[in-house]
Amino acid sequence: MNNPLHILVSNDDGIHAPGIAALVEVAMEFGEVTVVAPDSPQSGMGHAISIGKPLRLTKEKLPFDVQAFAASGTPADCVKLATGVLMDKTPDLILSGINHGYNSSVSSIYSGTLSAAREGAIQSVPSVGFSLGNFQHGADMNPSKAVVRAILKEVTTNKLKAGQLLNVNIPYLPEDEIKGIKVVRQAMGRWVEEFDERVDPYGRKYYWLTGNFDLQDEGTDTDVHALTEGYVSVTPMTHDLTALSEIADLSKLDFKL
Numbered sequence: 001m002n003n004p005l006h007i008l009v010s011n012d013d014g015i016h017a018p019g020i021a022a023l024v025e026v027a028m029e030f031g032e033v034t035v036v037a038p039d040s041p042q043s044g045m046g047h048a049i050s051i052g053k054p055l056r057l058t059k060e061k062l063p064f065d066v067q068a069f070a071a072s073g074t075p076a077d078c079v080k081l082a083t084g085v086l087m088d089k090t091p092d093l094i095l096s097g098i099n100h101g102y103n104s105s106v107s108s109i110y111s112g113t114l115s116a117a118r119e120g121a122i123q124s125v126p127s128v129g130f131s132l133g134n135f136q137h138g139a140d141m142n143p144s145k146a147v148v149r150a151i152l153k154e155v156t157t158n159k160l161k162a163g164q165l166l167n168v169n170i171p172y173l174p175e176d177e178i179k180g181i182k183v184v185r186q187a188m189g190r191w192v193e194e195f196d197e198r199v200d201p202y203g204r205k206y207y208w209l210t211g212n213f214d215l216q217d218e219g220t221d222t223d224v225h226a227l228t229e230g231y232v233s234v235t236p237m238t239h240d241l242t243a244l245s246e247i248a249d250l251s252k253l254d255f256k257l
Helices: 018-027 075-086 112-122 142-157 223-228 244-251
Strands: 005-010 031-038 057-060 067-071 093-100 127-132 165-170 180-183 189-199 205-215 231-237
Touching: 005 018, 005 075, 018 031, 018 093, 018 127, 018 142, 031 075, 057 075, 067 075, 075 112, 093 112, 093 142, 112 127, 112 165, 112 231, 127 142, 142 165, 142 180, 165 223, 223 231
Parallel strands: 005 031, 005 093, 031 067, 093 127, 127 165, 180 231
Antiparallel strands: 057 067, 165 231, 189 205
């Protein structure tokens, strides 16, 4: 392979999760792969970084001939360590996943999978996060690998822009039942949390977070709708959280010191 792409792969389910093995297997078809992933599950960490505690890297052996390290920190830490310590040059592409469970709609905010990809985008590296609509450890990854291959074929042929971030969600369906791939917006919605109160063996109360997703969007151009209809959703994202549509109205307010 002449001038191969240098691809960094991370995730939030941990370096030995089946999803990252599937992603690495496909990524190797497109370039030289380095893996830096958490040494334990880090789901729901958002874009947290470790401050005030040491970070450690441990060389790992994966089923593939790639350089792989487990990091003691968060998904965002993994990308920072990879680009700041391990890699001799900035990667051409950063991939994260394949996550066990969707990161559609507002879940993308909480997602450690997306935070690894977003950290890449912040560093001006094109980045893609992949998530599968199945939480089971033994979920069949073969249909997802076909989707990842199709996505990477396009984004490596038609180069993503520096810092471009894609959130890819894959329905848990046999490959021949996935209807296609749609570029869509993030659906509006929120998680309505409930806390299950329990008592530990010492008589102390503790709380277990549960809840349900409340979709507040009837649009047919969203990630949730595409997934419900059996399509892969691709949502372009940005780390610029400015609500541009509100600047004009807020500027009319008489803010004074």
